[in-house]
Amino acid sequence: MFPVPQVNDDNRDFWTGGRDGELRIVRCNDCGYYIHPPSPRCPQCLADDVEPHAVSGGGRVYTYTINQRAWSPGLEVPYVIAIVQLDEQSDLRLMTNIVGCAPDEVAIDMPVRVEFREQDEVYVPVFRPL
Amino acid sequence: MADRFEERSIISGIGQSEVGRRVTKGVLALTLDACLEAIADAGLKPADIDGVVSWPGAVSRAEGLAPPGPGSSGPGPHAVMDALRLQTNWHYAGPETPGMLASVIHGCMAVASGICRHVLVYRALNEATAWRQSTERVATAEAGVTGVMQWILPFGAFSGPNWMGLYARRHMHEYGTTREQIAQISLNARRNAALNPTAVLTKELTMDDYLSSPMISDPLCLYDCDIAIDGATAVVISDAAYASDTPNRPIHFEAVGSALHGRASWDQWEDMTTTAAMSAGEHLWSRTDMKPADVDCAQLYDGFTVLTLYWLEGLQFCGPGESGPFVEGGERISLTGELPLATSGGQLSAGRLHSFGHLYEACLQLRETAGQRQIPDAKVVAVSAGAGPLASCLLLRT
Numbered sequence: 001m002f003p004v005p006q007v008n009d010d011n012r013d014f015w016t017g018g019r020d021g022e023l024r025i026v027r028c029n030d031c032g033y034y035i036h037p038p039s040p041r042c043p044q045c046l047a048d049d050v051e052p053h054a055v056s057g058g059g060r061v062y063t064y065t066i067n068q069r070a071w072s073p074g075l076e077v078p079y080v081i082a083i084v085q086l087d088e089q090s091d092l093r094l095m096t097n098i099v100g101c102a103p104d105e106v107a108i109d110m111p112v113r114v115e116f117r118e119q120d121e122v123y124v125p126v127f128r129p130l
Numbered sequence: 131m132a133d134r135f136e137e138r139s140i141i142s143g144i145g146q147s148e149v150g151r152r153v154t155k156g157v158l159a160l161t162l163d164a165c166l167e168a169i170a171d172a173g174l175k176p177a178d179i180d181g182v183v184s185w186p187g188a189v190s191r192a193e194g195l196a197p198p199g200p201g202s203s204g205p206g207p208h209a210v211m212d213a214l215r216l217q218t219n220w221h222y223a224g225p226e227t228p229g230m231l232a233s234v235i236h237g238c239m240a241v242a243s244g245i246c247r248h249v250l251v252y253r254a255l256n257e258a259t260a261w262r263q264s265t266e267r268v269a270t271a272e273a274g275v276t277g278v279m280q281w282i283l284p285f286g287a288f289s290g291p292n293w294m295g296l297y298a299r300r301h302m303h304e305y306g307t308t309r310e311q312i313a314q315i316s317l318n319a320r321r322n323a324a325l326n327p328t329a330v331l332t333k334e335l336t337m338d339d340y341l342s343s344p345m346i347s348d349p350l351c352l353y354d355c356d357i358a359i360d361g362a363t364a365v366v367i368s369d370a371a372y373a374s375d376t377p378n379r380p381i382h383f384e385a386v387g388s389a390l391h392g393r394a395s396w397d398q399w400e401d402m403t404t405t406a407a408m409s410a411g412e413h414l415w416s417r418t419d420m421k422p423a424d425v426d427c428a429q430l431y432d433g434f435t436v437l438t439l440y441w442l443e444g445l446q447f448c449g450p451g452e453s454g455p456f457v458e459g460g461e462r463i464s465l466t467g468e469l470p471l472a473t474s475g476g477q478l479s480a481g482r483l484h485s486f487g488h489l490y491e492a493c494l495q496l497r498e499t500a501g502q503r504q505i506p507d508a509k510v511v512a513v514s515a516g517a518g519p520l521a522s523c524l525l526l527r528t
Contacts, residue, residue: 003283006274036398037281063303063402065295066348071288081287081347083296083397095296095397097285103348108303122274124284 004122010038013052018116018123022054025092034092055092057114059084059127062093066103078103084112084127100128131419135242136235136383141526142248142368142376143172144493149328149361149481150258157256158205161362162213165252168364173377174248176214179366181246182207185233185253185484187223193277195396195519196225199289201260202484204253204362220245228388228410229431229516230485231524235386237367247369253486254362261358281397290433291355293396294517295347298436300402302349307439307454309349313340314460315435315471316353316478322465323475325503330357331479354435359481363490379497384510384525387414396518403451405437406521407444407514414523415446422446425525426508427470427495429488431515432477441514445523465503473503485515489524496528 007015014037017024026035028042029049041048064082080098098106099115112127145167147160155163169176188206189198205213207221220240227233230253237249275283287293301307316335323329335353343352373380391409392399399405415422422445430441439453447469448456457463463471474480474491481487492511494500500508514523 002286003275005280005284006276008276011280037278063296063300065292065299065350066345067286067288067292067295068345068348069289069291071286075286078348079286081285081292081296083402091398091400093398095282095285095287108300119284122284126285 001119004120007122014038015122017052017054018118018125021116023057023114023125024052025055025086026050027053034089036092036094055086055088059086059112059114061098061106061108061110061112063108064098064106080106082106082127094125097126098129099126105129131417134385134417136238136386138370139238139241139367139383140370140373141365141381141493142372143168143170143174143366143378144490145169145171145364146490147362149359149483150330151357151359153258153360157254157360157362158209158213160256160360161205161210161252161254164254164362164364165210165214165250168366169250171378172248172366172368173375174366176216178248179216179250180219181237181240181249182211182216182218182221183233183236183240183249183251184210184223185227185230186225189225192225193279194226195278195394197279198225199257200264201257202255204255210252216250227522228390228406229520229522231489231513231515231522232388234365234367234489234524235388235522238383238386241367241369247372249367250364251367252362252364253484255482255484256360257358257482258360278395290517291347291350294434294436295350297402297405297518298349301436301439304403305451305454309341310337311454311458312354312435312439313337314457314463315432315438316340318460318463319432319472319476319478322473322503323479325501326475326480329475329480330359350434350436353478356433356477356482357479359483361481361483363483363486365489365493379528381493381496382527384420384527385414385417387411387417387523389413390519390521392519394519399519405440405444405517406519407440407516410516410521410523411441411444411446414525418525420510420525424510425469425512426510427473427505428512429473429476429492430471430512431485431488431517432472433482433517435478437517438471444521445512445514465505470505473500473505485513488513488515492526496526
């Protein structure tokens with residue numbers, strides 16, 4: 001399976017929010033800008049009052065690629081790696097996987113919704129076509 | 131044009147080791163072969179070298195945007211300095227730079243600052259050997275992925291084709307770039323490799339071969355990917371005052387480009403129809419009165435075919451989104467075209483020397499010692515390195 005992230009104080013909300021069914025993204029409490037990856041300071045207004053907020057979980061496929069290569073023994077292919085743009089903000093994007101459809105059904109701009117793949121107590125956000 | 135630091139240095143010597151997929155020598159031996167050849171080619175002895183720069187240095191793990199894979203680092207400056215008993219005023223290596231040619235730019239800076247007179251700059255890899263011995267393509271700690279790779283590896287984006295496949299798909303979507311157009315980069319490289327005695331793959335490659343080859347990370351197929359090799363390349367960057375004393379034709383730096391105007395991130399790069407090549411290219415042209423039309427041939431980065439397209443646009447050889455039509459049919463980028471590309475066969479056919487093969491070839495062209503693939507009267511050559519958020523480029527001239 002895929003490597004898991006090491007959970008720490010900086011990324012815990014992102015990688016474990018799925019336990020509560022929430023995709024949590026750090027947001028600036030001063031200007032409302034979503035910040036990903038998480039950062040202790042807002043890059044827009046430079047405020048340091050930031051905290052994780054649950055987003056809607058809706059988004060669109062910005063781009064994708066279909067991995068066909070087993071990079072390590074036992075890796076099951078093909079699978080779809082994508083960049084999904086979340087509905088909240090035009091530059092709020094995540095690398096992710098598209099699941100729940102055949103790889104050749106994925107298309108740019110396709111609307112998708114988050115779900116979580118649990119792996120070693122980490123909840124990896126992946127997306128399924130609506 | 132205001133005073134530019136890069137004018138104060140030259141490439142005085144060049145060297146390249148044996149390059150191949152089945153090389154018996156170890157990577158330090160290959161590195162020393164290339165370094166000693168470059169030093170001798172410059173008319174110097176190891177005792178004359180007072181600076182050493184490499185990329186990325188002896189790093190087995192790194193949390194930046196250029197994570198080392200097996201065999202991708204090579205020996206760092208400390209190993210080379212000790213092996214040759216070099217006495218230096220400055221040495222440096224690190225992966226968090228504007229692409230691999232940043233090491234060359236760093237060498238120019240060391241000379242221009244006055245701290246060094248002759249800087250040895252090299253890049254060494256033994257990925258062919260390492261990949262035969264390891265199944266791990268990106269180093270991941272057992273305790274979990276940390277740093278920027280935590281946003282990439284948990285989704286199975288293990289390797290460059292995954293990352294650049296994302297960019298390529300967006301370029302194809304927005305501009306209608308086709309696989310047949312992209313293929314021309316690979317076909318052109320193979321044609322040129324047939325004229326390069328040191329190239330790794332020289333058998334003719336056809337459009338059918340390309341289109342029927344296995345997908346690696348769709349839309350990138352096998353022939354979109356460069357060839358892992360063992361090998362090393364070195365150059366000596368000297369004070370420009372040394373130009374009149376070099377035994378071989380000195381090569382001058384017309385301009386360098388290293389600007390990164392975009393997020394320092396693979397996955398958060400805003401416009402994936404571009405890479406950092408856009409800002410690095412613009413930076414380069416802001417430092418010279420020369421224009422893209424002055425370039426006689428270009429050794430553009432081709433770790434993946436599509437990267438050459440991104441560099442064609444970044445270095446303004448064509449407009450944004452126009453690189454597909456620019457290379458269509460392949461004539462324009464052939465040895466007899468208006469902008470010959472990858473005249474050595476590039477990384478796609480001559481081996482993944484991580485832009486230093488391109489640098490070496492640029493020097494051969496400017497010295498008019500490129501044999502059967504020589505571009506007549508080559509006076510100005512562009513060289514570039516990098517992908518995604520990593521980019522650096524050089525404009526070299528006689």
